[in-house]
Structure formats: structure tokens, C-alpha cells
Amino acid sequence: MKRIGVIGPNKSMCSKELYDFGVELGKRIATADRSIICGGLGGFMEAVCKGAKQSDKTFSGQTIGILPDEVTDNANPFIDTAVATGAGIARNLIIVNSADIIIAAGGGAGTLSEIAFAWQKKKTVLCVTLFDGWAKELAGKNLDSRENGLLIPVNSIDEILKHLDNA
Amino acid sequence: MKRIGVIGPNKSMCSKELYDFGVELGKRIATADRSIICGGLGGFMEAVCKGAKQSDKTFSGQTIGILPDEVTDNANPFIDTAVATGAGIARNLIIVNSADIIIAAGGGAGTLSEIAFAWQKKKTVLCVTLFDGWAKELAGKNLDSRENGLLIPVNSIDEILKHLDNA
Amino acid sequence: MKRIGVIGPNKSMCSKELYDFGVELGKRIATADRSIICGGLGGFMEAVCKGAKQSDKTFSGQTIGILPDEVTDNANPFIDTAVATGAGIARNLIIVNSADIIIAAGGGAGTLSEIAFAWQKKKTVLCVTLFDGWAKELAGKNLDSRENGLLIPVNSIDEILKHLDNA
Amino acid sequence: MKRIGVIGPNKSMCSKELYDFGVELGKRIATADRSIICGGLGGFMEAVCKGAKQSDKTFSGQTIGILPDEVTDNANPFIDTAVATGAGIARNLIIVNSADIIIAAGGGAGTLSEIAFAWQKKKTVLCVTLFDGWAKELAGKNLDSRENGLLIPVNSIDEILKHLDNA
Numbered sequence: 001m002k003r004i005g006v007i008g009p010n011k012s013m014c015s016k017e018l019y020d021f022g023v024e025l026g027k028r029i030a031t032a033d034r035s036i037i038c039g040g041l042g043g044f045m046e047a048v049c050k051g052a053k054q055s056d057k058t059f060s061g062q063t064i065g066i067l068p069d070e071v072t073d074n075a076n077p078f079i080d081t082a083v084a085t086g087a088g089i090a091r092n093l094i095i096v097n098s099a100d101i102i103i104a105a106g107g108g109a110g111t112l113s114e115i116a117f118a119w120q121k122k123k124t125v126l127c128v129t130l131f132d133g134w135a136k137e138l139a140g141k142n143l144d145s146r147e148n149g150l151l152i153p154v155n156s157i158d159e160i161l162k163h164l165d166n167a
Numbered sequence: 168m169k170r171i172g173v174i175g176p177n178k179s180m181c182s183k184e185l186y187d188f189g190v191e192l193g194k195r196i197a198t199a200d201r202s203i204i205c206g207g208l209g210g211f212m213e214a215v216c217k218g219a220k221q222s223d224k225t226f227s228g229q230t231i232g233i234l235p236d237e238v239t240d241n242a243n244p245f246i247d248t249a250v251a252t253g254a255g256i257a258r259n260l261i262i263v264n265s266a267d268i269i270i271a272a273g274g275g276a277g278t279l280s281e282i283a284f285a286w287q288k289k290k291t292v293l294c295v296t297l298f299d300g301w302a303k304e305l306a307g308k309n310l311d312s313r314e315n316g317l318l319i320p321v322n323s324i325d326e327i328l329k330h331l332d333n334a
Numbered sequence: 335m336k337r338i339g340v341i342g343p344n345k346s347m348c349s350k351e352l353y354d355f356g357v358e359l360g361k362r363i364a365t366a367d368r369s370i371i372c373g374g375l376g377g378f379m380e381a382v383c384k385g386a387k388q389s390d391k392t393f394s395g396q397t398i399g400i401l402p403d404e405v406t407d408n409a410n411p412f413i414d415t416a417v418a419t420g421a422g423i424a425r426n427l428i429i430v431n432s433a434d435i436i437i438a439a440g441g442g443a444g445t446l447s448e449i450a451f452a453w454q455k456k457k458t459v460l461c462v463t464l465f466d467g468w469a470k471e472l473a474g475k476n477l478d479s480r481e482n483g484l485l486i487p488v489n490s491i492d493e494i495l496k497h498l499d500n501a
Numbered sequence: 502m503k504r505i506g507v508i509g510p511n512k513s514m515c516s517k518e519l520y521d522f523g524v525e526l527g528k529r530i531a532t533a534d535r536s537i538i539c540g541g542l543g544g545f546m547e548a549v550c551k552g553a554k555q556s557d558k559t560f561s562g563q564t565i566g567i568l569p570d571e572v573t574d575n576a577n578p579f580i581d582t583a584v585a586t587g588a589g590i591a592r593n594l595i596i597v598n599s600a601d602i603i604i605a606a607g608g609g610a611g612t613l614s615e616i617a618f619a620w621q622k623k624k625t626v627l628c629v630t631l632f633d634g635w636a637k638e639l640a641g642k643n644l645d646s647r648e649n650g651l652l653i654p655v656n657s658i659d660e661i662l663k664h665l666d667n668a
Contacts, residue, residue, distance in 0.1 A: 012480070035248070059227045062227075064248055064250075070264050072265060081228055083250055084264035084265045086260060087424065087587070087588060088427065088571055089451065090427040090587065093253060094253065097253050098251045109451075110450070110454060112446070113446075113454070116446040116447035120423055120447070143468075144347060144441075144467075146443070180645060254420070254421060256594060257421075260589065260590060275644060275645025275646070275647065279617040280617035283610045283613040284590065287614070311608075311634075312609070313610070369562075394561055395562010395563065395581055396562065398582055400584065405598065406599060415582055417584055418598035419586070419595050428585065428587065431571050431572065431587050432583065
């Protein structure tokens with residue numbers, strides 16, 4: 001089973017539109033029988049996990065939260081498996097390392113650091129172009145001369161699912 | 168559901184007796200509907216995960232492997248959720264942070280570092296006294312004057328399960 | 335303000351012009367009696383450390399290398415204090431945490447991740463606009479709506495030194 | 502120049518005798534022209550750094566503190582180079598990785614975790630037998646069957662210095 005990394009803004013920078021998109025995306029990923037690995041907190045991370053757990057195809061252990069803290073208390077309520085890294089925002093690298101492919105939407109500096117790590121680890125990032133933020137900004141671009149074409153623009157959930165099927 | 172940390176020797180220091188004990192322990196933990204978080208590698212870690220997945224009460228996501236490497240390739244085949252920390256043996260702290268209670272059996276220096284971290288994080292460690300190693304050596308002792316009674320001696324799987332029920 | 339973080343490309347993406355700029359910058363920082371903390375490897379990191387150690391104002395312990403590896407073997411020869419984090423590229427956060435102010439020049443995905451971390455930790459980054467790369471690209475921009483004005487464009491060593499004096 | 506790792510109790514578990522020993526030890530290490538890498542906090546760590554800085558042979562950058570926090574504020578006042586790892590007590594591995602040889606004295610669970618990491622990284626630990634704690638307890642013992650003779654008992658500063666000279 002493929003492990004899907006999901007990155008995007010925490011609560012303070014997640015619009016209602018992006019949250020709703022995340023819930024719908026989570027449902028579709030659950031139906032496609034994939035697991036979800038994310039930072040475990042609110043906003044877009046919570047939305048995707050919430051959607052997954054609402055699907056009647058969901059399974060236990062499907063949503064994995066890689067938390068910055070030394071305790072699991074701040075995991076969003078839709079996380080099945082909470083991992084308390086105690087590594088602060090350096091935990092972003094663990095998400096990238098553990099995912100087979102990554103979906104990015106919206107995104108401030110945290111999401112930007114994850115995209116930059118994904119590039120260095122040669123992981124494909126599906127960059128949603130529907131919402132303002134670093135995912136849209138970097139879609140289709142190259143971060144440096146070492147790799148090429150890892151940041152794939154996507155503009156719908158259907159398109160995302162097609163990429164997951166082919167991955 | 169309580170998350171059970173499982174710590175003990177990797178393949179090179181795990182006797183057949185300890186491995187068989189691990190398989191049986193894993194079956195019983197699965198039946199008790201708990202999840203298992205461990206270092207994700209071989210020996211005692213593998214044995215407990217193998218036992219869990221043999222149980223007809225097992226569920227997806229029950230076995231979680233917190234790996235030292237930047238990739239998930241070295242996870243034992245009974246790990247449902249592999250986390251590639253890239254933190255080397257410092258990942259032992261993540262296991263301790265993420266577990267509600269810990270079971271230790273046998274044990275060389277790696278297990279010793281985990282027991283020492285558990286003590287500092289005030290986590291209870293059920294120390295199996297049936298096999299030589301640091302778990303037996305430290306059972307019932309105090310590591311320093313800051314805490315007291317966290318390292319509980321246990322000499323059977325029944326006794327372990329009783330502690331899990333009460334935890 | 336004492337500790338200057340220095341971020342920029344490793345050997346494979348560091349032009350001769352950027353390297354020469356780094357050497358000159360290192361000399362001037364040394365003369366200004368600051369210490370330098372960087373990723374400890376080649377390219378721009380090496381250049382700045384080399385310049386510092388060429389200054390007759392240099393002092394022992396002035397150049398600090400926060401290395402990704404578990405050993406110090408790959409430190410460039412101008413590092414006084416090598417720290418073997420074993421954290422891989424997650425060590426970028428340690429550089430940011432430990433610096434009072436940061437200078438960025440050139441830069442691929444690694445430098446980008448460091449700028450993104452600096453933003454989240456509210457550290458000022460002096461972004462050199464003389465060389466292509468993320469430092470120039472992001473100079474004067476905001477990474478998200480949480481902070482403002484942390485990425486200050488600078489186009490000469492004199493300007494950098496003025497900022498260090500005022501900081 | 503050899504880098505000397507120094508491990509031992511923080512303030513709450515450091516007796517006056519152990520602190521005084523640490524100050525004297527730090528003076529002698531400074532005179533021997535070595536640098537000191539430690540956890541950067543109080544108690545035995547502070548004592549050794551204090552002694553080093555009291556020596557008229559001390560040099561800038563001689564005392565390096567690998568701190569658990571994301572900021573350098575808690576470094577003891579005798580630390581020249583403070584590194585803010587943000588890794589919590591997992592930073593103990595960074596001390597071990599970065600040291601050429603280690604001196605341990607007294608010691609609770611934190612020191613125990615460092616000795617266990619040192620063993621796994623095949624680093625020699627000079628275990629002071631003059632004070633109660635894990636350093637004395639483990640002096641001359643083997644932690645598991647993978648290595649042999651890494652934990653060397655020492656009962657005076659002269660003896661420590663002789664080992665440093667030969668290392």
C-alpha cells in the first residue's frame with residue numbers, strides 16, 4: 001500500500017475552502033485504500049484525516065501524525081497513530097522520509113520547508129494549484145539544478161487520484 | 168487504546184527462547200486490542216510484531232516501527248506502519264515518547280538507552296525477568312533518586328497482560 | 335550580536351564568484367569579531383570559514399560546523415568546532431536555532447529549507463542579491479502572513495557588516 | 502586536538518564534592534589543551550567548564566554546550582559555544598558522536614543513556630569511581646557482548662590525564 005504524505009497549513013492559515021477541499025481529498029484517498037502521513041496537527045492536516053475517517057472504506061491505522069512535541073496530546077482527533085518525535089519542526093523531514101509520494105496544498109513557511117526537503121530526498125510532490133500558497137507558487141518549477149520535474153501541478157482531486165494510481 | 172512500547176535486542180543478540188517468547192507475547196497483546204510501537208527491526212522487535220499479525224484479532228496499523236534510517240527498507244515484514252526517522256539510535260526517544268507503557272526483555276546497550284530515556288520521561292517499564300540482559304538486571308531497581316518504582320519486574324505473559332489491563 | 339549563521343550552496347552548486355565572495359565575507363566577519371555557524375561542508379560554507387581563518391583577527395572556535403553525519407570526518411578543513419548531529423538535513427534547524435542572525439547567498443533546496451526554518455523561528459536573514467538562487471529570489475519577500483520583513487536584501491559585504499553592527 | 506566529552510549529573514544530583522572535582526578536572530583539561538563538549542547545563546557540566554575557563558591556558562571556543570532546547574538561554578555561563586539542538590534529551594547522542602573520548606562521573610539516568618550510546622558508537626568512556634552513580638557502577642563492565650573493555654575505571658584526575666595523553 002502506498003503511503004501518501006500530506007502537507008499544508010496549520011489552523012491559523014487554513015481557509016474554509018482549503019479545509020473543505022482537504023476533507024473531500026481525505027475521503028477519496030481513503031476510498032483508494034492508501035494511508036496518510038502528515039504533521040498530525042490542525043488545518044489542512046486535520047481536514048484530510050477527518051475526511052479519511054468519514055469514509056466507510058477507512059481502516060484503523062490509516063492516519064499517521066508525526067508530531068513536533070514530546071507528547072501526543074496535540075494530535076488532531078482524526079489521527080489513528082500519533083508519533084511524538086520531540087524534534088520540533090525538524091520532524092518535517094520524517095514525514096518526507098516516510099512518504100512514498102506527497103500532496104501539498106496552500107502552504108506557508110512550514111510547507112515550504114517540507115517541499116524543500118522532499119526535493120532533496122527526490123520525492124514527487126503533487127502541488128495543488130487551487131489555493132494561494134507555496135504549493136501553487138512552486139508547482140511546475142525546479143528548486144535547483146540537481147533534480148527536475150518533481151513538483152507536479154494538479155488542479156483537481158481527480159487529477160491527484162490519477163497520479164496516485166500511477167505511482 | 169493503549170499504545171505498548173516494546174524494546175529488546177535486535178537479531179544478533181536475540182536467543183531462540185526470547186524470540187519465541189516475543190511471538191507469544193505479540194499474540195496476546197493483539198488479542199488484548201493494543202497497538203505495538205517498537206524500533207521496527209529484527210530480533211525481539213520482529214518477534215512481537217510477528218505474533219501480533221498471526222493473531223486473528225490483529226488489525227491494520229497495529230504494529231508501528233520507528234526506524235533509525237532515512238528509508239523504510241529495513242523494517243521487519245510484520246510492521247504495518249513504518250516511520251523513517253533518519254535519527255539513528257536517537258530514535259529510541261521517539262519510541263519512549265509515543266508509548267503509554269513499555270515492555271522490556273533481554274537487552275543490550277540499545278535497550279539500556281531506552282530504559283534510561285523511559286525513566287527520564289516517567290514512563291513505566293515492565294521488565295521481563297526470564298532472560299539475561301538489562302531488562303532483568305534493572306527490574307525493581309531505581310536508576311536515580313528522581314523517580315521511584317517505574318521499573319516493574321514481571322515474570323510471565325499473564326503478569327504483563329494484567330499490568331496492561333490495569334494501566 | 336555574536337553568532338552569525340551562514341547558509342548557501344554546497345560544492346556542487348557554488349560558483350567561483352560565490353566562493354570568492356564567501357572568502358572575502360569570512361575575512362570581514364572575522365575582523366568584526368563574530369563567530370560563524372554553518373553546515374560545516376563545502377562550497378559557500380567552506381569559503382566563509384576559509385576567509386575567517388585567513389584573517390589575523392581570527393580566534394580558535396570561531397568557525398562552527400553543524401554536520402549532517404554521525405561522524406565529523408566530512409567537515410571542511412577550516413572548521414574549528416565540528417558537531418556530528420547524525421540528524422541528516424534536519425540539522426539545518428540546529429543552525430537556525432543557534433544563530434543570532436543569518437546570512438544567505440546563492441542557494442538551492444537546502445538553503446531554501448533553512449530560510450523557511452529561519453522564518454518560523456523569527457530570525458532575520460540577510461539575503462545577498464548578487465548571485466542567483468533562493469537568497470536572491472526571496473530577498474525582501476514574505477514567506478507567509480505570520481511574520482513580516484525578516485528577509486532583508488543586501489548587495490554588498492559593507493551592507494552586511496552594517497547590519498551586523500546594528501543588530 | 503582531541504575533543505573530550507564530559508558527562509555527569511545536572512545541578513539537582515551533583516554533590517559539592519563532585520562539583521569541586523569537576524572544577525579541578527576542567528582546569529587540568531584546559532592545561533592539556535583539549536576542548537570540552539558537554540550537555541551545556543548545570544552541575545558537573547558547569548563545573549568542568551568553569552574550571553577550564555579559570556585556567557590561564559584556556560582559549561576561546563574551548564567549552565562547547567550541546568543543549569536540549571531550541572534556544573541557547575539555558576547554557577551555563579562558562580560555555581563558549583552553545584548549540585541549540587531542539588532535540589531534547591536525544592541530544593545526548595550528538596555529544597557522544599562529536600567526542601573523541603568521554604569522561605563520566607556520578608550519573609543518573611541521563612548519564613546512563615549517554616554511556617549506553619557511547620557503547621553503541623564504540624567510544625571509550627573513562628568512568629570515575631570516586632562518586633556514586635552509573636559511572637562508578639559500570640566502570641570496568643561490559644554493557645553487552647558486542648564490544649569489550651570500553652568502560653575504563655579511573656580513580657584520579659592524574660589517571661584521566663594519562664589516558665587523554667595516550668588517546
